[in-house]
Amino acid sequence: MLRDDLRTFWAEPRPPGPPARVWRDWVLLAAGLCGVVLETTLRADLAWRPAAALLAAWHVALTLWRRTHPLATVALGFGAIIVLQLATLAGPPEPVGLYTSLVVLVLVYALPRWGSGREIVLGGVLILATFTLSTITDEAPVGEQIGGFVFLLLPAALAVSVRFWATGRDRQLEQARSLERERIARELHDTVAHHVSAMVIRAQAGRVLAGTDPAAAVEALEGVEEDGARTLEQMRAMVAALRGSGAELSPQAGVGDLHRLTRSPAGRLRVDLGLDGELETLSPAVDAAVYRIVQESVTNAMRHAVGATEVVVRVTGEPQRVRVTVQDDGARAGRVRDGYGLAGLRERAALLGGQLRAGPGADRGWQVVAELPRGRTGGGVHSRSRR
Secondary structure, eight states: OHHHHHHHHHTOOOOSOOOOOOHHHHHHHHHHHHHHHHHHHHOSSOSSHHHHHHHHHHHHHHGGGTTTOHHHHHHHHHHHHHHHHHHGGGSOSSOOSOGGGGGHHHHHHHHHHHOOHHHHHHHHHHHHHHHHHHHHHHOOOHHHHHHHHHHHHHHHHHHHHHHHHHHHHHHHHHHHHHHHHHHHHHHHHHHHHHHHHHHHHHHHHHHHHGGGSOHHHHHHHHHHHHHHHHHHHHHHHHHHHHHSSOOOOOOOOOGGGTHHHHHSOOTTOEEEEEEEEOOSSOOHHHHHHHHHHHHHHHHHHHHHEETOOEEEEEEEEOSSEEEEEEEESSEEOSSOOOOHHHHHHHHHHHHTTOEEEEEEOSSSSEEEEEEEEOOSSSOSGGGGGGO
C-alpha cells in the first residue's frame, strides 16, 4: 500500500497552467536587488563581500523562473549555497552569506506548489543535503539547528496546503461544468429526439403515399428514413456518454417559465422581471439556457447580496441574439468571487457560442450579463404548451 502511494506521488504531474510573471515578481526582484546593495554596503562583519553579494543577487534573480522551472531553480540556488559552504570550510570565521539570501525560501515554496512529484522528491533531497552541510559548517547549537529546519519547512508546508486547496477547487469547478453538460445533454435529447423522430415518421408516411410516384422518390424517402433512424441512434449514444449516468429525461424550463421565479417565495427580495423583443422563436437550447442563467443569478442574489431589496431581470430578444441582465441592489459579503454555479453557466454559454460576464454593478450590487445567439427556431416562450 505504501509502495503504491509512493509510486503515485512520484508520478504526480505538475499543476496545469502556472501563472506568468506578474507585477509582484518584479517588485520582489527590485526589492531583493536593493537589499543586496544596501546589505553589502552597510554590513561591516561580512567576509568575501563580492561572493556574498553575487550569491544573493543570484538567488533573487532565480525567483523569476520559480513557477515554470521549480526544480531547476532549487538546484541552481541551493547548489550555489553548497559550493559556498564547501569553500568556507577553510575560510574566515566571519559571516559569508547575506540575509537577503533568505529569498531562497520563495524557491522552497515554489517546489511543492508547482513541481511534479518527481521534482519535489529530488529537490527535497537537495534541500535536505544543503541543510545537513550547513549544520556541519556553522557548528550552531542543536536548538538553533532544529529551529532553522522548522523555519525551512514552513514555506513547503504552506505550499502543500495551497496546492491541495487549488486542486480541490479545480475539481469542483470541473464537476460544475460536467453537471452543466449533463443538463445540456438532457435538453439535447428532448430536442433532437423530437425532431428526428418526426422526420422518421414523415419519411415512413411519405413512402406509403409515394406509390404513384417514380421509384427515385421512394428511394429518397427510404434514405431519409434510414438516415433519420441512424442519427437518432447515434445521438442517443452520444447523450448517454455525455451524461455518464442515467439522468432523467423530464423537459427543461425556459423563458415561458421565468414568471415562476417572481411567484416563488423570495423572502426579503422582490424580483422585477421584464421580457422584451422576440422571444417566441428561440432554439430549445437557448431557451433553457436563459432560464438557467436567470434562476442561478436570482438564487445567488438571495443568498449573498447583503441589504438587497430588489433583483431586476431583463431578457431582450434581438434579431441575432438574446441578452440577459440580472442586477441586484445589495452588497456582497466577504471576498467577491465567482461560484461554481456561475462557472457552469459560463460553460453553457460558451458551448452555445455566447458569453457570460459577472461582476460588481456600476453603482452597487452584483450584475450578471449574458449574450447568446438565437440559434435555430423551434423553442421559446410558446414551446411550453407542447411540453
